[in-house]
């Protein structure tokens with residue numbers, strides 16, 4: 001006996017995580033990729049986990065194509081080792097990791113990321129926290145001039161894990177940026193900022209939306225294309 005897929009809430013297959021939509025009387029399986037790049041699975045009441053996993057597997061390449069179309073943060077999975085010499089990017093530059101006794105948390109000092117062997121044991125989480133904390137300080141200064149240029153005032157910014165999304169908006173004056181974005185060069189982070197700021201006034205990617213982006217950032221198309229290439233090399237702890 002397998003448990004109903006609907007009791008799970010979400011289901012992960014490889015690095016793809018789907019929210020399971022509430023049960024209805026539907027008879028078929030369906031996957032959708034939402035505007036914000038979140039993944040939703042709809043399934044009949046009796047669908048087994050095995051059947052759902054097989055279905056998702058068969059749709060994998062379609063899902064990745066859809067995510068790419070939505071400017072999502074998606075690429076080949078990147079796994080980091082928390083050992084001397086491993087590379088981590090910050091603001092478009094690469095820094096080697098050095099494991100050192102007596103370091104509190106994660107430090108970026110004298111051209112190296114530094115952490116103790118104890119911190120390295122939970123390295124993924126420690127690094128993620130570093131990007132969140134450092135990123136929030138950096139972004140709060142970075143967002144303001146763009147917000148002013150785009151006629152938005154008092155915009156708050158938070159750094160968090162957003163799955164496959166580089167950014168999202170909350171209400172009319174709040175943007176979220178994925179911590180992994182901080183690995184990009186500042187010119188590409190600026191594009192993510194402008195992309196989200198424009199969403200504060202226009203939810204969808206309409207012509208009016210892109211016109212607002214272009215007014216703020218004339219060369220946004222080039223940056224958007226660069227983000228697609230650079231984004232595939234970003235470490236996001238997926239999977």
Ligand SMILES: [Zn+2]
Pocket residue numbers: 195199205
């Ligand atoms: Zn968008």
